[in-house]
Amino acid sequence: MGKPRVLVTSSDTPQAGIDLLLTKCEVTVIQKVISNNDDVRQAVPGHDAIFLSGHTNINTAFLDIAGPNLKVVSTMSAGYDHLDVPEIKRRGIKVGHTPEVLSAAVAEIAVMLTLNASRRAHEGRLLLEQGATERRPQWLLGRDLRGSTVGIVGLGKIGLQIANRLKCFEVGRFVYTGHSRKKSGDEIGAVFLSLDDLLEQSDFVIVATPLTNETRGLFNDAVFAKMKQTAVFVNIGRGAVVKTDALVRALRNKTIFAAGLDVTDPEPLPPDHELLKLPNAVVIPHLGSATVKTRNDMAIVAAQNILNGLEGKPLVYEL
Incomplete structure (x- = not known):
């Protein structure tokens, strides 16, 4: 009996993950840095496992095409929407x-966005480029984390x-x-509140929730209106948790002070999108x-999920 066959969906996958798969499997790598759903569907029949380097949609139609050999699906991501x-x-x-293997890196990005948005880094850079900086005590004041x-x-x-x-x-x-x-909240001395109470009391609102039916579009006009006018909003979860038009209105109308975003809806944003024109929005292209x-660690864990699954063992992180 031959080695199990694994499909890797991008040639941009970290080599550490591919090398681990090669120790026990026959590996096919789609020779595209970014593959689309059609590329993957065309290549998948006959494979025992699939390593998702990107966000290929795995649904009923895809699984029908993949056929009966498919035993393991492993995505190189924390999110699985x-x-x-x-x-x-x-x-x-x-x-x-x-x-988990990406938690530290994403948390660092959240801190970066929190600081950049609260201290008006993007707005300051724009003014610097325009030659419009000023030297006076109350110019371009930000908000304290302290x-x-x-x-x-x-x-x-x-x-x-x-x-x-x-x-x-x-x-x-x-x-x-x-x-x-x-319990983890109790251990760090954090207080559990309803969403409304959190919005009313917080100087910084940081979204770290996955995208579910419950959270989709959660942050809308009504929710932003409940926040302090001095509040800084940060999203490192999923873009679709936020109604983008509502966020644009909240920033433009000074309903809230500023926003820092690693994720957006749509993603990526078109270059001429209104959100990118706002001085009080710090937006980066999903770099969490x-x-x-982190990417090497993610590739190794995704590969180990596959090896474990093919050997009938529990996956490292199983859904």
């Missing part, structure tokens, strides 16, 4: 992802790491919201896990 997990599992296929209330929407692994990193900035109080009070070490 591109996977129809119930349908994949219904067919007896194991499905894994790569949380003594502030930081609200985290979704105190999971990433939310917790964000709070731990922000502690050294002498934050006055951490609050969070979610389905229920968490984009470090050399």
